[in-house]
Amino acid sequence: MTIKKLLWIAGEDRQTDDRLRTAAAPFGACVAGDLAGARDLAAGGTMPVGVVVLGGMAGGVEPLDHFLREHCWMKWVALCDPAALQEPRCRKLIHEHCIDFHTLPVDALRLRHTLGHAHGVAALHDLPPPRAATQAMRLTGYSAPVVQLRQQVQKVAAATAPVLIWGESGTGKELVARAVHEGSARAAGPFVPINCAAIPAGLVQSELFGHERGAFTGAARARVGLLESAAGGSVFLDEIGDLPLDMQANLLRFLQEKTIHRLGGTRPVQVDARVIAASHVKLQEAVARGTFREDLYYRLNVLSLEVPALRERSEDVLVLAEAFFHDNARERSAQVKGFSGRALQALRAHHWPGNVRELLNRVRRASVMAEGRLITPHDLGLDDVLQTLAPPLALNGARVQAERRAIEAGLGAGKSITLVARELGVSRMTLYRLMAKHSIAVPARKRSS
Numbered sequence: 001m002t003i004k005k006l007l008w009i010a011g012e013d014r015q016t017d018d019r020l021r022t023a024a025a026p027f028g029a030c031v032a033g034d035l036a037g038a039r040d041l042a043a044g045g046t047m048p049v050g051v052v053v054l055g056g057m058a059g060g061v062e063p064l065d066h067f068l069r070e071h072c073w074m075k076w077v078a079l080c081d082p083a084a085l086q087e088p089r090c091r092k093l094i095h096e097h098c099i100d101f102h103t104l105p106v107d108a109l110r111l112r113h114t115l116g117h118a119h120g121v122a123a124l125h126d127l128p129p130p131r132a133a134t135q136a137m138r139l140t141g142y143s144a145p146v147v148q149l150r151q152q153v154q155k156v157a158a159a160t161a162p163v164l165i166w167g168e169s170g171t172g173k174e175l176v177a178r179a180v181h182e183g184s185a186r187a188a189g190p191f192v193p194i195n196c197a198a199i200p201a202g203l204v205q206s207e208l209f210g211h212e213r214g215a216f217t218g219a220a221r222a223r224v225g226l227l228e229s230a231a232g233g234s235v236f237l238d239e240i241g242d243l244p245l246d247m248q249a250n251l252l253r254f255l256q257e258k259t260i261h262r263l264g265g266t267r268p269v270q271v272d273a274r275v276i277a278a279s280h281v282k283l284q285e286a287v288a289r290g291t292f293r294e295d296l297y298y299r300l301n302v303l304s305l306e307v308p309a310l311r312e313r314s315e316d317v318l319v320l321a322e323a324f325f326h327d328n329a330r331e332r333s334a335q336v337k338g339f340s341g342r343a344l345q346a347l348r349a350h351h352w353p354g355n356v357r358e359l360l361n362r363v364r365r366a367s368v369m370a371e372g373r374l375i376t377p378h379d380l381g382l383d384d385v386l387q388t389l390a391p392p393l394a395l396n397g398a399r400v401q402a403e404r405r406a407i408e409a410g411l412g413a414g415k416s417i418t419l420v421a422r423e424l425g426v427s428r429m430t431l432y433r434l435m436a437k438h439s440i441a442v443p444a445r446k447r448s449s
């Protein structure tokens, strides 16, 4: 039997009287005295249901409001005394975040019933992946290429040789580079990202290798270069293909001898930094064109990683979209609870030329700008996608679409789950099942009572 876990935010007064204990007895309740403690307990992502005692929280309603937004995938039940219910801010909080509330003193059996119901509703959704401590694990996705990439990152991190990362723009090369650094023995040292394409040609040498005082007009004092500032850690050379040929020669010397020469300097300086390079163009082709040194290519390409384009791992699109939606909890409007079925369809169908960065930007914008409770294809700027798709509907497709429209219309009109189920002639459980099938989020205020 699996234990149904419960996060209990007791607030300042930790009075868990007998009635509350009785209500929580069938669940694995973890009690937090404040929001910091609650955040730690919820971080594992294994708490589907939470109880929050309103009124005893230090700092008032606002921090709690933030916390509940950040954990909006959990089903929340509020406990509050009748006086607190008269307060508009408390009422708004319950209305926006909780699936039910009980007034104190609670009726233990009723509360136990509510908590069981909350677990039932929570079970219709997958829990989000646990928030991981390192960036390596923030490489979100469950598709075979990403699972394989995470394994490769771990192996590469444990080694010491240079790393070459290839992938289209926006696929997550910098994230992978950080993951390599953070998984390595150098994790406590600096991670210095450098975009080689963004440094003006005339400044590349002094930026990368530093300069001595008086090396050129205006060099009033000596300056440490970016490579030197990565000593003890890793330097990430993004768009390495854009490095001018003479700088490629200097970089090769650094890789071979672990020393650099500052501009205007006469003696070599020892630098212990691991080089992680990335490119969105295939460097073999640049070698063939004569714009990239072959010897440097082989020196860098000891350990190579390829980051797949998003369209090659379309299974990850919805997982990433959900993760970005939750990450954006502070910015988005509280009324926005998730994606409509049509929005999910559009996300699945889009080709993602801008890869994960494009997805992140579309979700971030939509979650701020959406007018309704659910993000639509229009909010994502993807209405065209569905129009170009639209093949003639088979009978089954038409039925599925009608089913979804009927549910969305009922919920969109502000009706309760019970009322919508009754009008559609199905049980509440069937309605929840259909909502899960069509990826329709449970609107927060549609309590079943």
Ligand SMILES: Nc1ncnc2c1ncn2[C@@H]1O[C@H](COP(=O)(O)OP(=O)(O)OP(=O)(O)O)[C@@H](O)[C@H]1O
Pocket: 138, 139, 140, 141, 167, 168, 169, 170, 171, 172, 173, 174, 175, 176, 238, 280, 320, 356, 357, 360
């Ligand atoms: N698998 C992932 N999980 C979570 N976030 C991701 C993932 N992949 C990319 N991102 C996010 O997408 C954005 C773009 O990623 P990143 O900057 O690492 O891409 P890039 O390949 O280095 O792009 P460019 O080639 O343009 O420099 C970042 O905000 C990053 O955090």
